[in-house]
Amino acid sequence: MLEPALLPTPLVDCTDAALARAGVELRLKRDDLLHPTVPGNKWRKLAPNLAAAVEQGHTRLLTFGGAYSTHLRAVAVAAAALGLTSVGLVRGEELADRPRNWSLRAAEDAGMELAFLSRAEYREATGRGGTDTTDGLQRRWGPCLVLPEGGSNALAAMGAAAIPAELPDLGTHDVVCCPVGTGATLAGIAAGLPPGARALGVAVLRGGAGYLEGEVARLHRAAYGREFGNWRIDHGHHGGGYGKVPAELADFADSFERRQGIALERRYVAKLLAALYDLAAAGAFPQGTRLTAVVTGLPDPA
Numbered sequence: 001m002l003e004p005a006l007l008p009t010p011l012v013d014c015t016d017a018a019l020a021r022a023g024v025e026l027r028l029k030r031d032d033l034l035h036p037t038v039p040g041n042k043w044r045k046l047a048p049n050l051a052a053a054v055e056q057g058h059t060r061l062l063t064f065g066g067a068y069s070t071h072l073r074a075v076a077v078a079a080a081a082l083g084l085t086s087v088g089l090v091r092g093e094e095l096a097d098r099p100r101n102w103s104l105r106a107a108e109d110a111g112m113e114l115a116f117l118s119r120a121e122y123r124e125a126t127g128r129g130g131t132d133t134t135d136g137l138q139r140r141w142g143p144c145l146v147l148p149e150g151g152s153n154a155l156a157a158m159g160a161a162a163i164p165a166e167l168p169d170l171g172t173h174d175v176v177c178c179p180v181g182t183g184a185t186l187a188g189i190a191a192g193l194p195p196g197a198r199a200l201g202v203a204v205l206r207g208g209a210g211y212l213e214g215e216v217a218r219l220h221r222a223a224y225g226r227e228f229g230n231w232r233i234d235h236g237h238h239g240g241g242y243g244k245v246p247a248e249l250a251d252f253a254d255s256f257e258r259r260q261g262i263a264l265e266r267r268y269v270a271k272l273l274a275a276l277y278d279l280a281a282a283g284a285f286p287q288g289t290r291l292t293a294v295v296t297g298l299p300d301p302a
């Protein structure tokens with residue numbers, strides 16, 4: 001078990017005139033405070049996978065990520081904390097000979113062995129080519145537990161289901177909200193809700209409509225053997241695409257930080273909050289709705 005710094009994570013009210021005008025309440029579920037180096041949804045998704053790895057006698061974890069992947073850093077740190085070795089397969093063979101950026105350096109400093117793959121090799125290795133590559137990866141890297149990109153599998157969704165379980169008194173006026181990258185966090189939140197409460201995900205990538213809904217439903221079937229009807233994904237607030245932070249979003253984040261005294265991760269958390277303000281102002285939530293936004297991560301180091 002990777003010891004959390006704080007569990008359950010705090011739930012804080014976020015009073016704001018703009019939301020009050022829309023008849024909406026907002027609370028922040030401060031999962032960013034869960035662990036300093038495996039924060040937010042990284043800890044929620046990895047904890048059950050790490051427990052399974054240890055129980056199954058694995059000594060090595062292998063996973064995938066891009067040049068600035070929070071998931072790679074989190075796996076590197078978590079593996080080291082549990083005495084496991086780790087391998088990170090990084091998208092982009094051109095990165096191999098360049099000086100390491102801060103994120104890959106942090107993964108290496110935590111003990112992760114990095115290997116750099118071309119886009120085509122990466123696609124194949126992550127299974128997006130349509131074939132299960134676990135055997136091939138184990139032949140190349142030795143016995144290891146292969147974690148998917150973003151750590152998003154059935155166990156990860158079950159880990160995220162603990163988030164609503166930490167929210168008391170959820171009912172029909174509650175909407176629990178999170179950003180959506182792969183959909184595992186949203187899948188877990190929806191599965192963990194009591195009857196009547198609903199989940200809302202905000203897609204941070206462009207062009208994911210249909211695909212992301214399919215991913216959430218697939219994770220639900222894999223983890224719970226059924227689908228759930230209590231969630232939806234908003235696709236109108238991706239800000240131009242994954243990793244894009246348009247000036248308007250940056251201004252929103254700066255102003256929110258000043259007013260609420262919390263540092264916001266920009267690619268996921270700020271997009272989520274900006275979307276909620278926008279939807280509230282547009283009357284998308286009935287009067288009396290209580291929104292709980294899950295703060296799923298920490299800002300990058302300066």
Ligand SMILES: Cc1ncc(COP(=O)(O)O)c(C=O)c1O
Nearest residue numbers: 180181182183184185268296297
């Ligand atoms: C801070 C943060 N929030 C949300 C997400 C998206 O979570 P998921 O991939 O489970 O949809 C990520 C990526 O994993 C993330 O780093």
